[in-house]
Amino acid sequence: MSQGKCVSGKDASVMAAADACVQTITCVPGYPVTEVAEALGAEISVNEKVALEIALGSSAAGRRSMVLVKQLGMNLLADPLVISATHTIGSGIVALAGDDLGPRGSQAQMDSRYFGLISDLPVMDPADPSALYHSILEAYVLSEKIKAPVIVRATSRLFGISVSSPERRALPPHGIKFDRSIWDLTALGRGQRYQDEPVPLAEDASEATSLNSLRISSKIGVIASGCPARLAENLDASLLVVGYAYPLPWRLIKNFLHLHDRVIIAEEPGPFLEGQLRAIEKVFGRLTGHLPMGPLDVRDLQRALNMDLGRDRVSAPKHVKSYERSADKGHKSICDDCPFSSLYKALGKIGTIVAGDAGCSIRAVREPYSSVDLVYGLGSSPSVASGLAGDDREKGIAVVGDYGFAHSGLQGLINAIWKGRDILMILIQNGVAAQTGGQEVPDLTKVLEALVPVRFLNFPEDGKDTKDVEKSLRDVMAVKGSSAIVARGKCPRSRY
Secondary structure (H helix, E strand, O other): OOEOEEEEHHHHHHHHHHHOOOOEEEEOOOOOOHHHHHHHOOEEOOOHHHHHHHHHHHHHOOOOEEEEEEOOHHHHOHHHHHHHHHHOOOOOEEEEEEEOOOOOOOOOOOOOOHHHHHHOOOEEOOOOHHHHHHHHHHHHHHHHHHOOOEEEEEEHHHHOOEEEOOOOOOOOOOOOOOOHHHHHOOHHHHHHHHHHOHHHHHHHHHHHOOOOEEEOOOOEEEEEOOOHHHHOOOOOOEEEEOOEEEOOOHHHHHHHHHHOOEEEEEOOOOOHHHHHHOOOOOEEOOOOOOOOOOOOOHHHHHHHHHOOOOOOOOOOOOOOOOOOOHHHHOOOOOOOOOOOHHHHHHHOOOOOOEEOOOOHHHHHHOOOOOOOOEOOOOOOHHHHHHHHHOOOOOOEEEEEEHHHHHHHHHHHHHHHHHOOOOEEEEEEEOOEEHHHOOEEOOOOHHHHHHHOOEEEEEOOHHHOOHHHHHHHHHHHHOOOOOEEEEEEOOOOOOOO
8 A cells, every 4th residue: 555545544454563563463343343353354252351361472472462342342351451561461462442432333432541541551542544553553662662552542433534644664573572570579569660660661652752743823722632633623723632642741731731721622532631631720621511522523622612711611501401312313123034033022022021132132122022121231141131030039031142152141151050040041043243244153052051951943943933932932931940042043144
């Protein structure tokens, strides 16, 4: 790809991984990282914790590694991520976190930049695909300098825009393996070393990076991070763009604040930067009611600049709002040609709360099925069903896809068996992660059969009559103890 051509965030990620000589790339698919992961040829893992742990092992063996997850996946990999900071690594690791703004393909909007504060690891927040390319390369250099992973936060907005191709540069291969001399220190000692050595290096990198930019043109200023920096480019205000969301370039920021009477913080989706600056009276943004939560557009920034920022801080509107509804957005229920439609209809007739999952079954919360009630995350339904069972041993019902079961549902089932919970787990086995593009998933039916009694139903053959499916459900529910139904069928959109 020659300089001068336009590149997207996906293109920039592929270029950067190639130029950084990255050898191991793992992922958990999910909007907005699915297409990027596929373009990178990333290896799908059963969950985000496993994906990061593979990257950590590969790094220790001397191979540069990358892990791609969406914002909700950052929660699951947080355990090894936090430990990795003081544990140290071998060759560089970049965690590319894709934040779904809106959200469009997630149950909750989240801001992955907060994992910098949680883990004390650097977080880079590029403004466009060109900056994403340079951020990934810089992240590997810094990762190998501080011997810890670096987070690069990208958003659905960033992946969706194109800019001129950046000037490419190649990093020399690294190949440094894990140095076990870190075990000469206690856990406290490792933490002390991290604060004394890597943290100052990260702070210096945040101040010195070429991804920072400064324009002085007014007594009103904007400090911007991520894609909102592009929105602020043509505003009638000074502009400081920071390349690192954590640690912040405090010397640059303090000087910028000194030169301006009022400063607006342009970032998304939440007040991460503003929260670190909120004690400063001249700083305005979401927390002062001048900007809305969530994704920004240029009109939001223009409106904030036109407010009288010299007045007392304003409060967010208190009136009742009209909230966005699924029907208004055209959100669909289960696909018309889904082979499991009779199963979802039957679930709606059994008269009990049903725990679903963040796969296809979440669509059954809507009409005409309304047969799934609770959806707390991918792989959550067996554990939630255990809670539904309660002390009176009422049967708890879980519906989980085969990828959700591999992701984390298996642990919930094991816990139910261990604690004697009475649950029925319905495994939707279509062999793919249907909601994220139809990636192939592992077949764990042998594992399931080793744990609980299993009844197999083949769809659509065994589901031609909803009453027959309902009878099968009730028959299994009448038997005490944990058990499972494996509902087998082929998704019409499967690539396998």
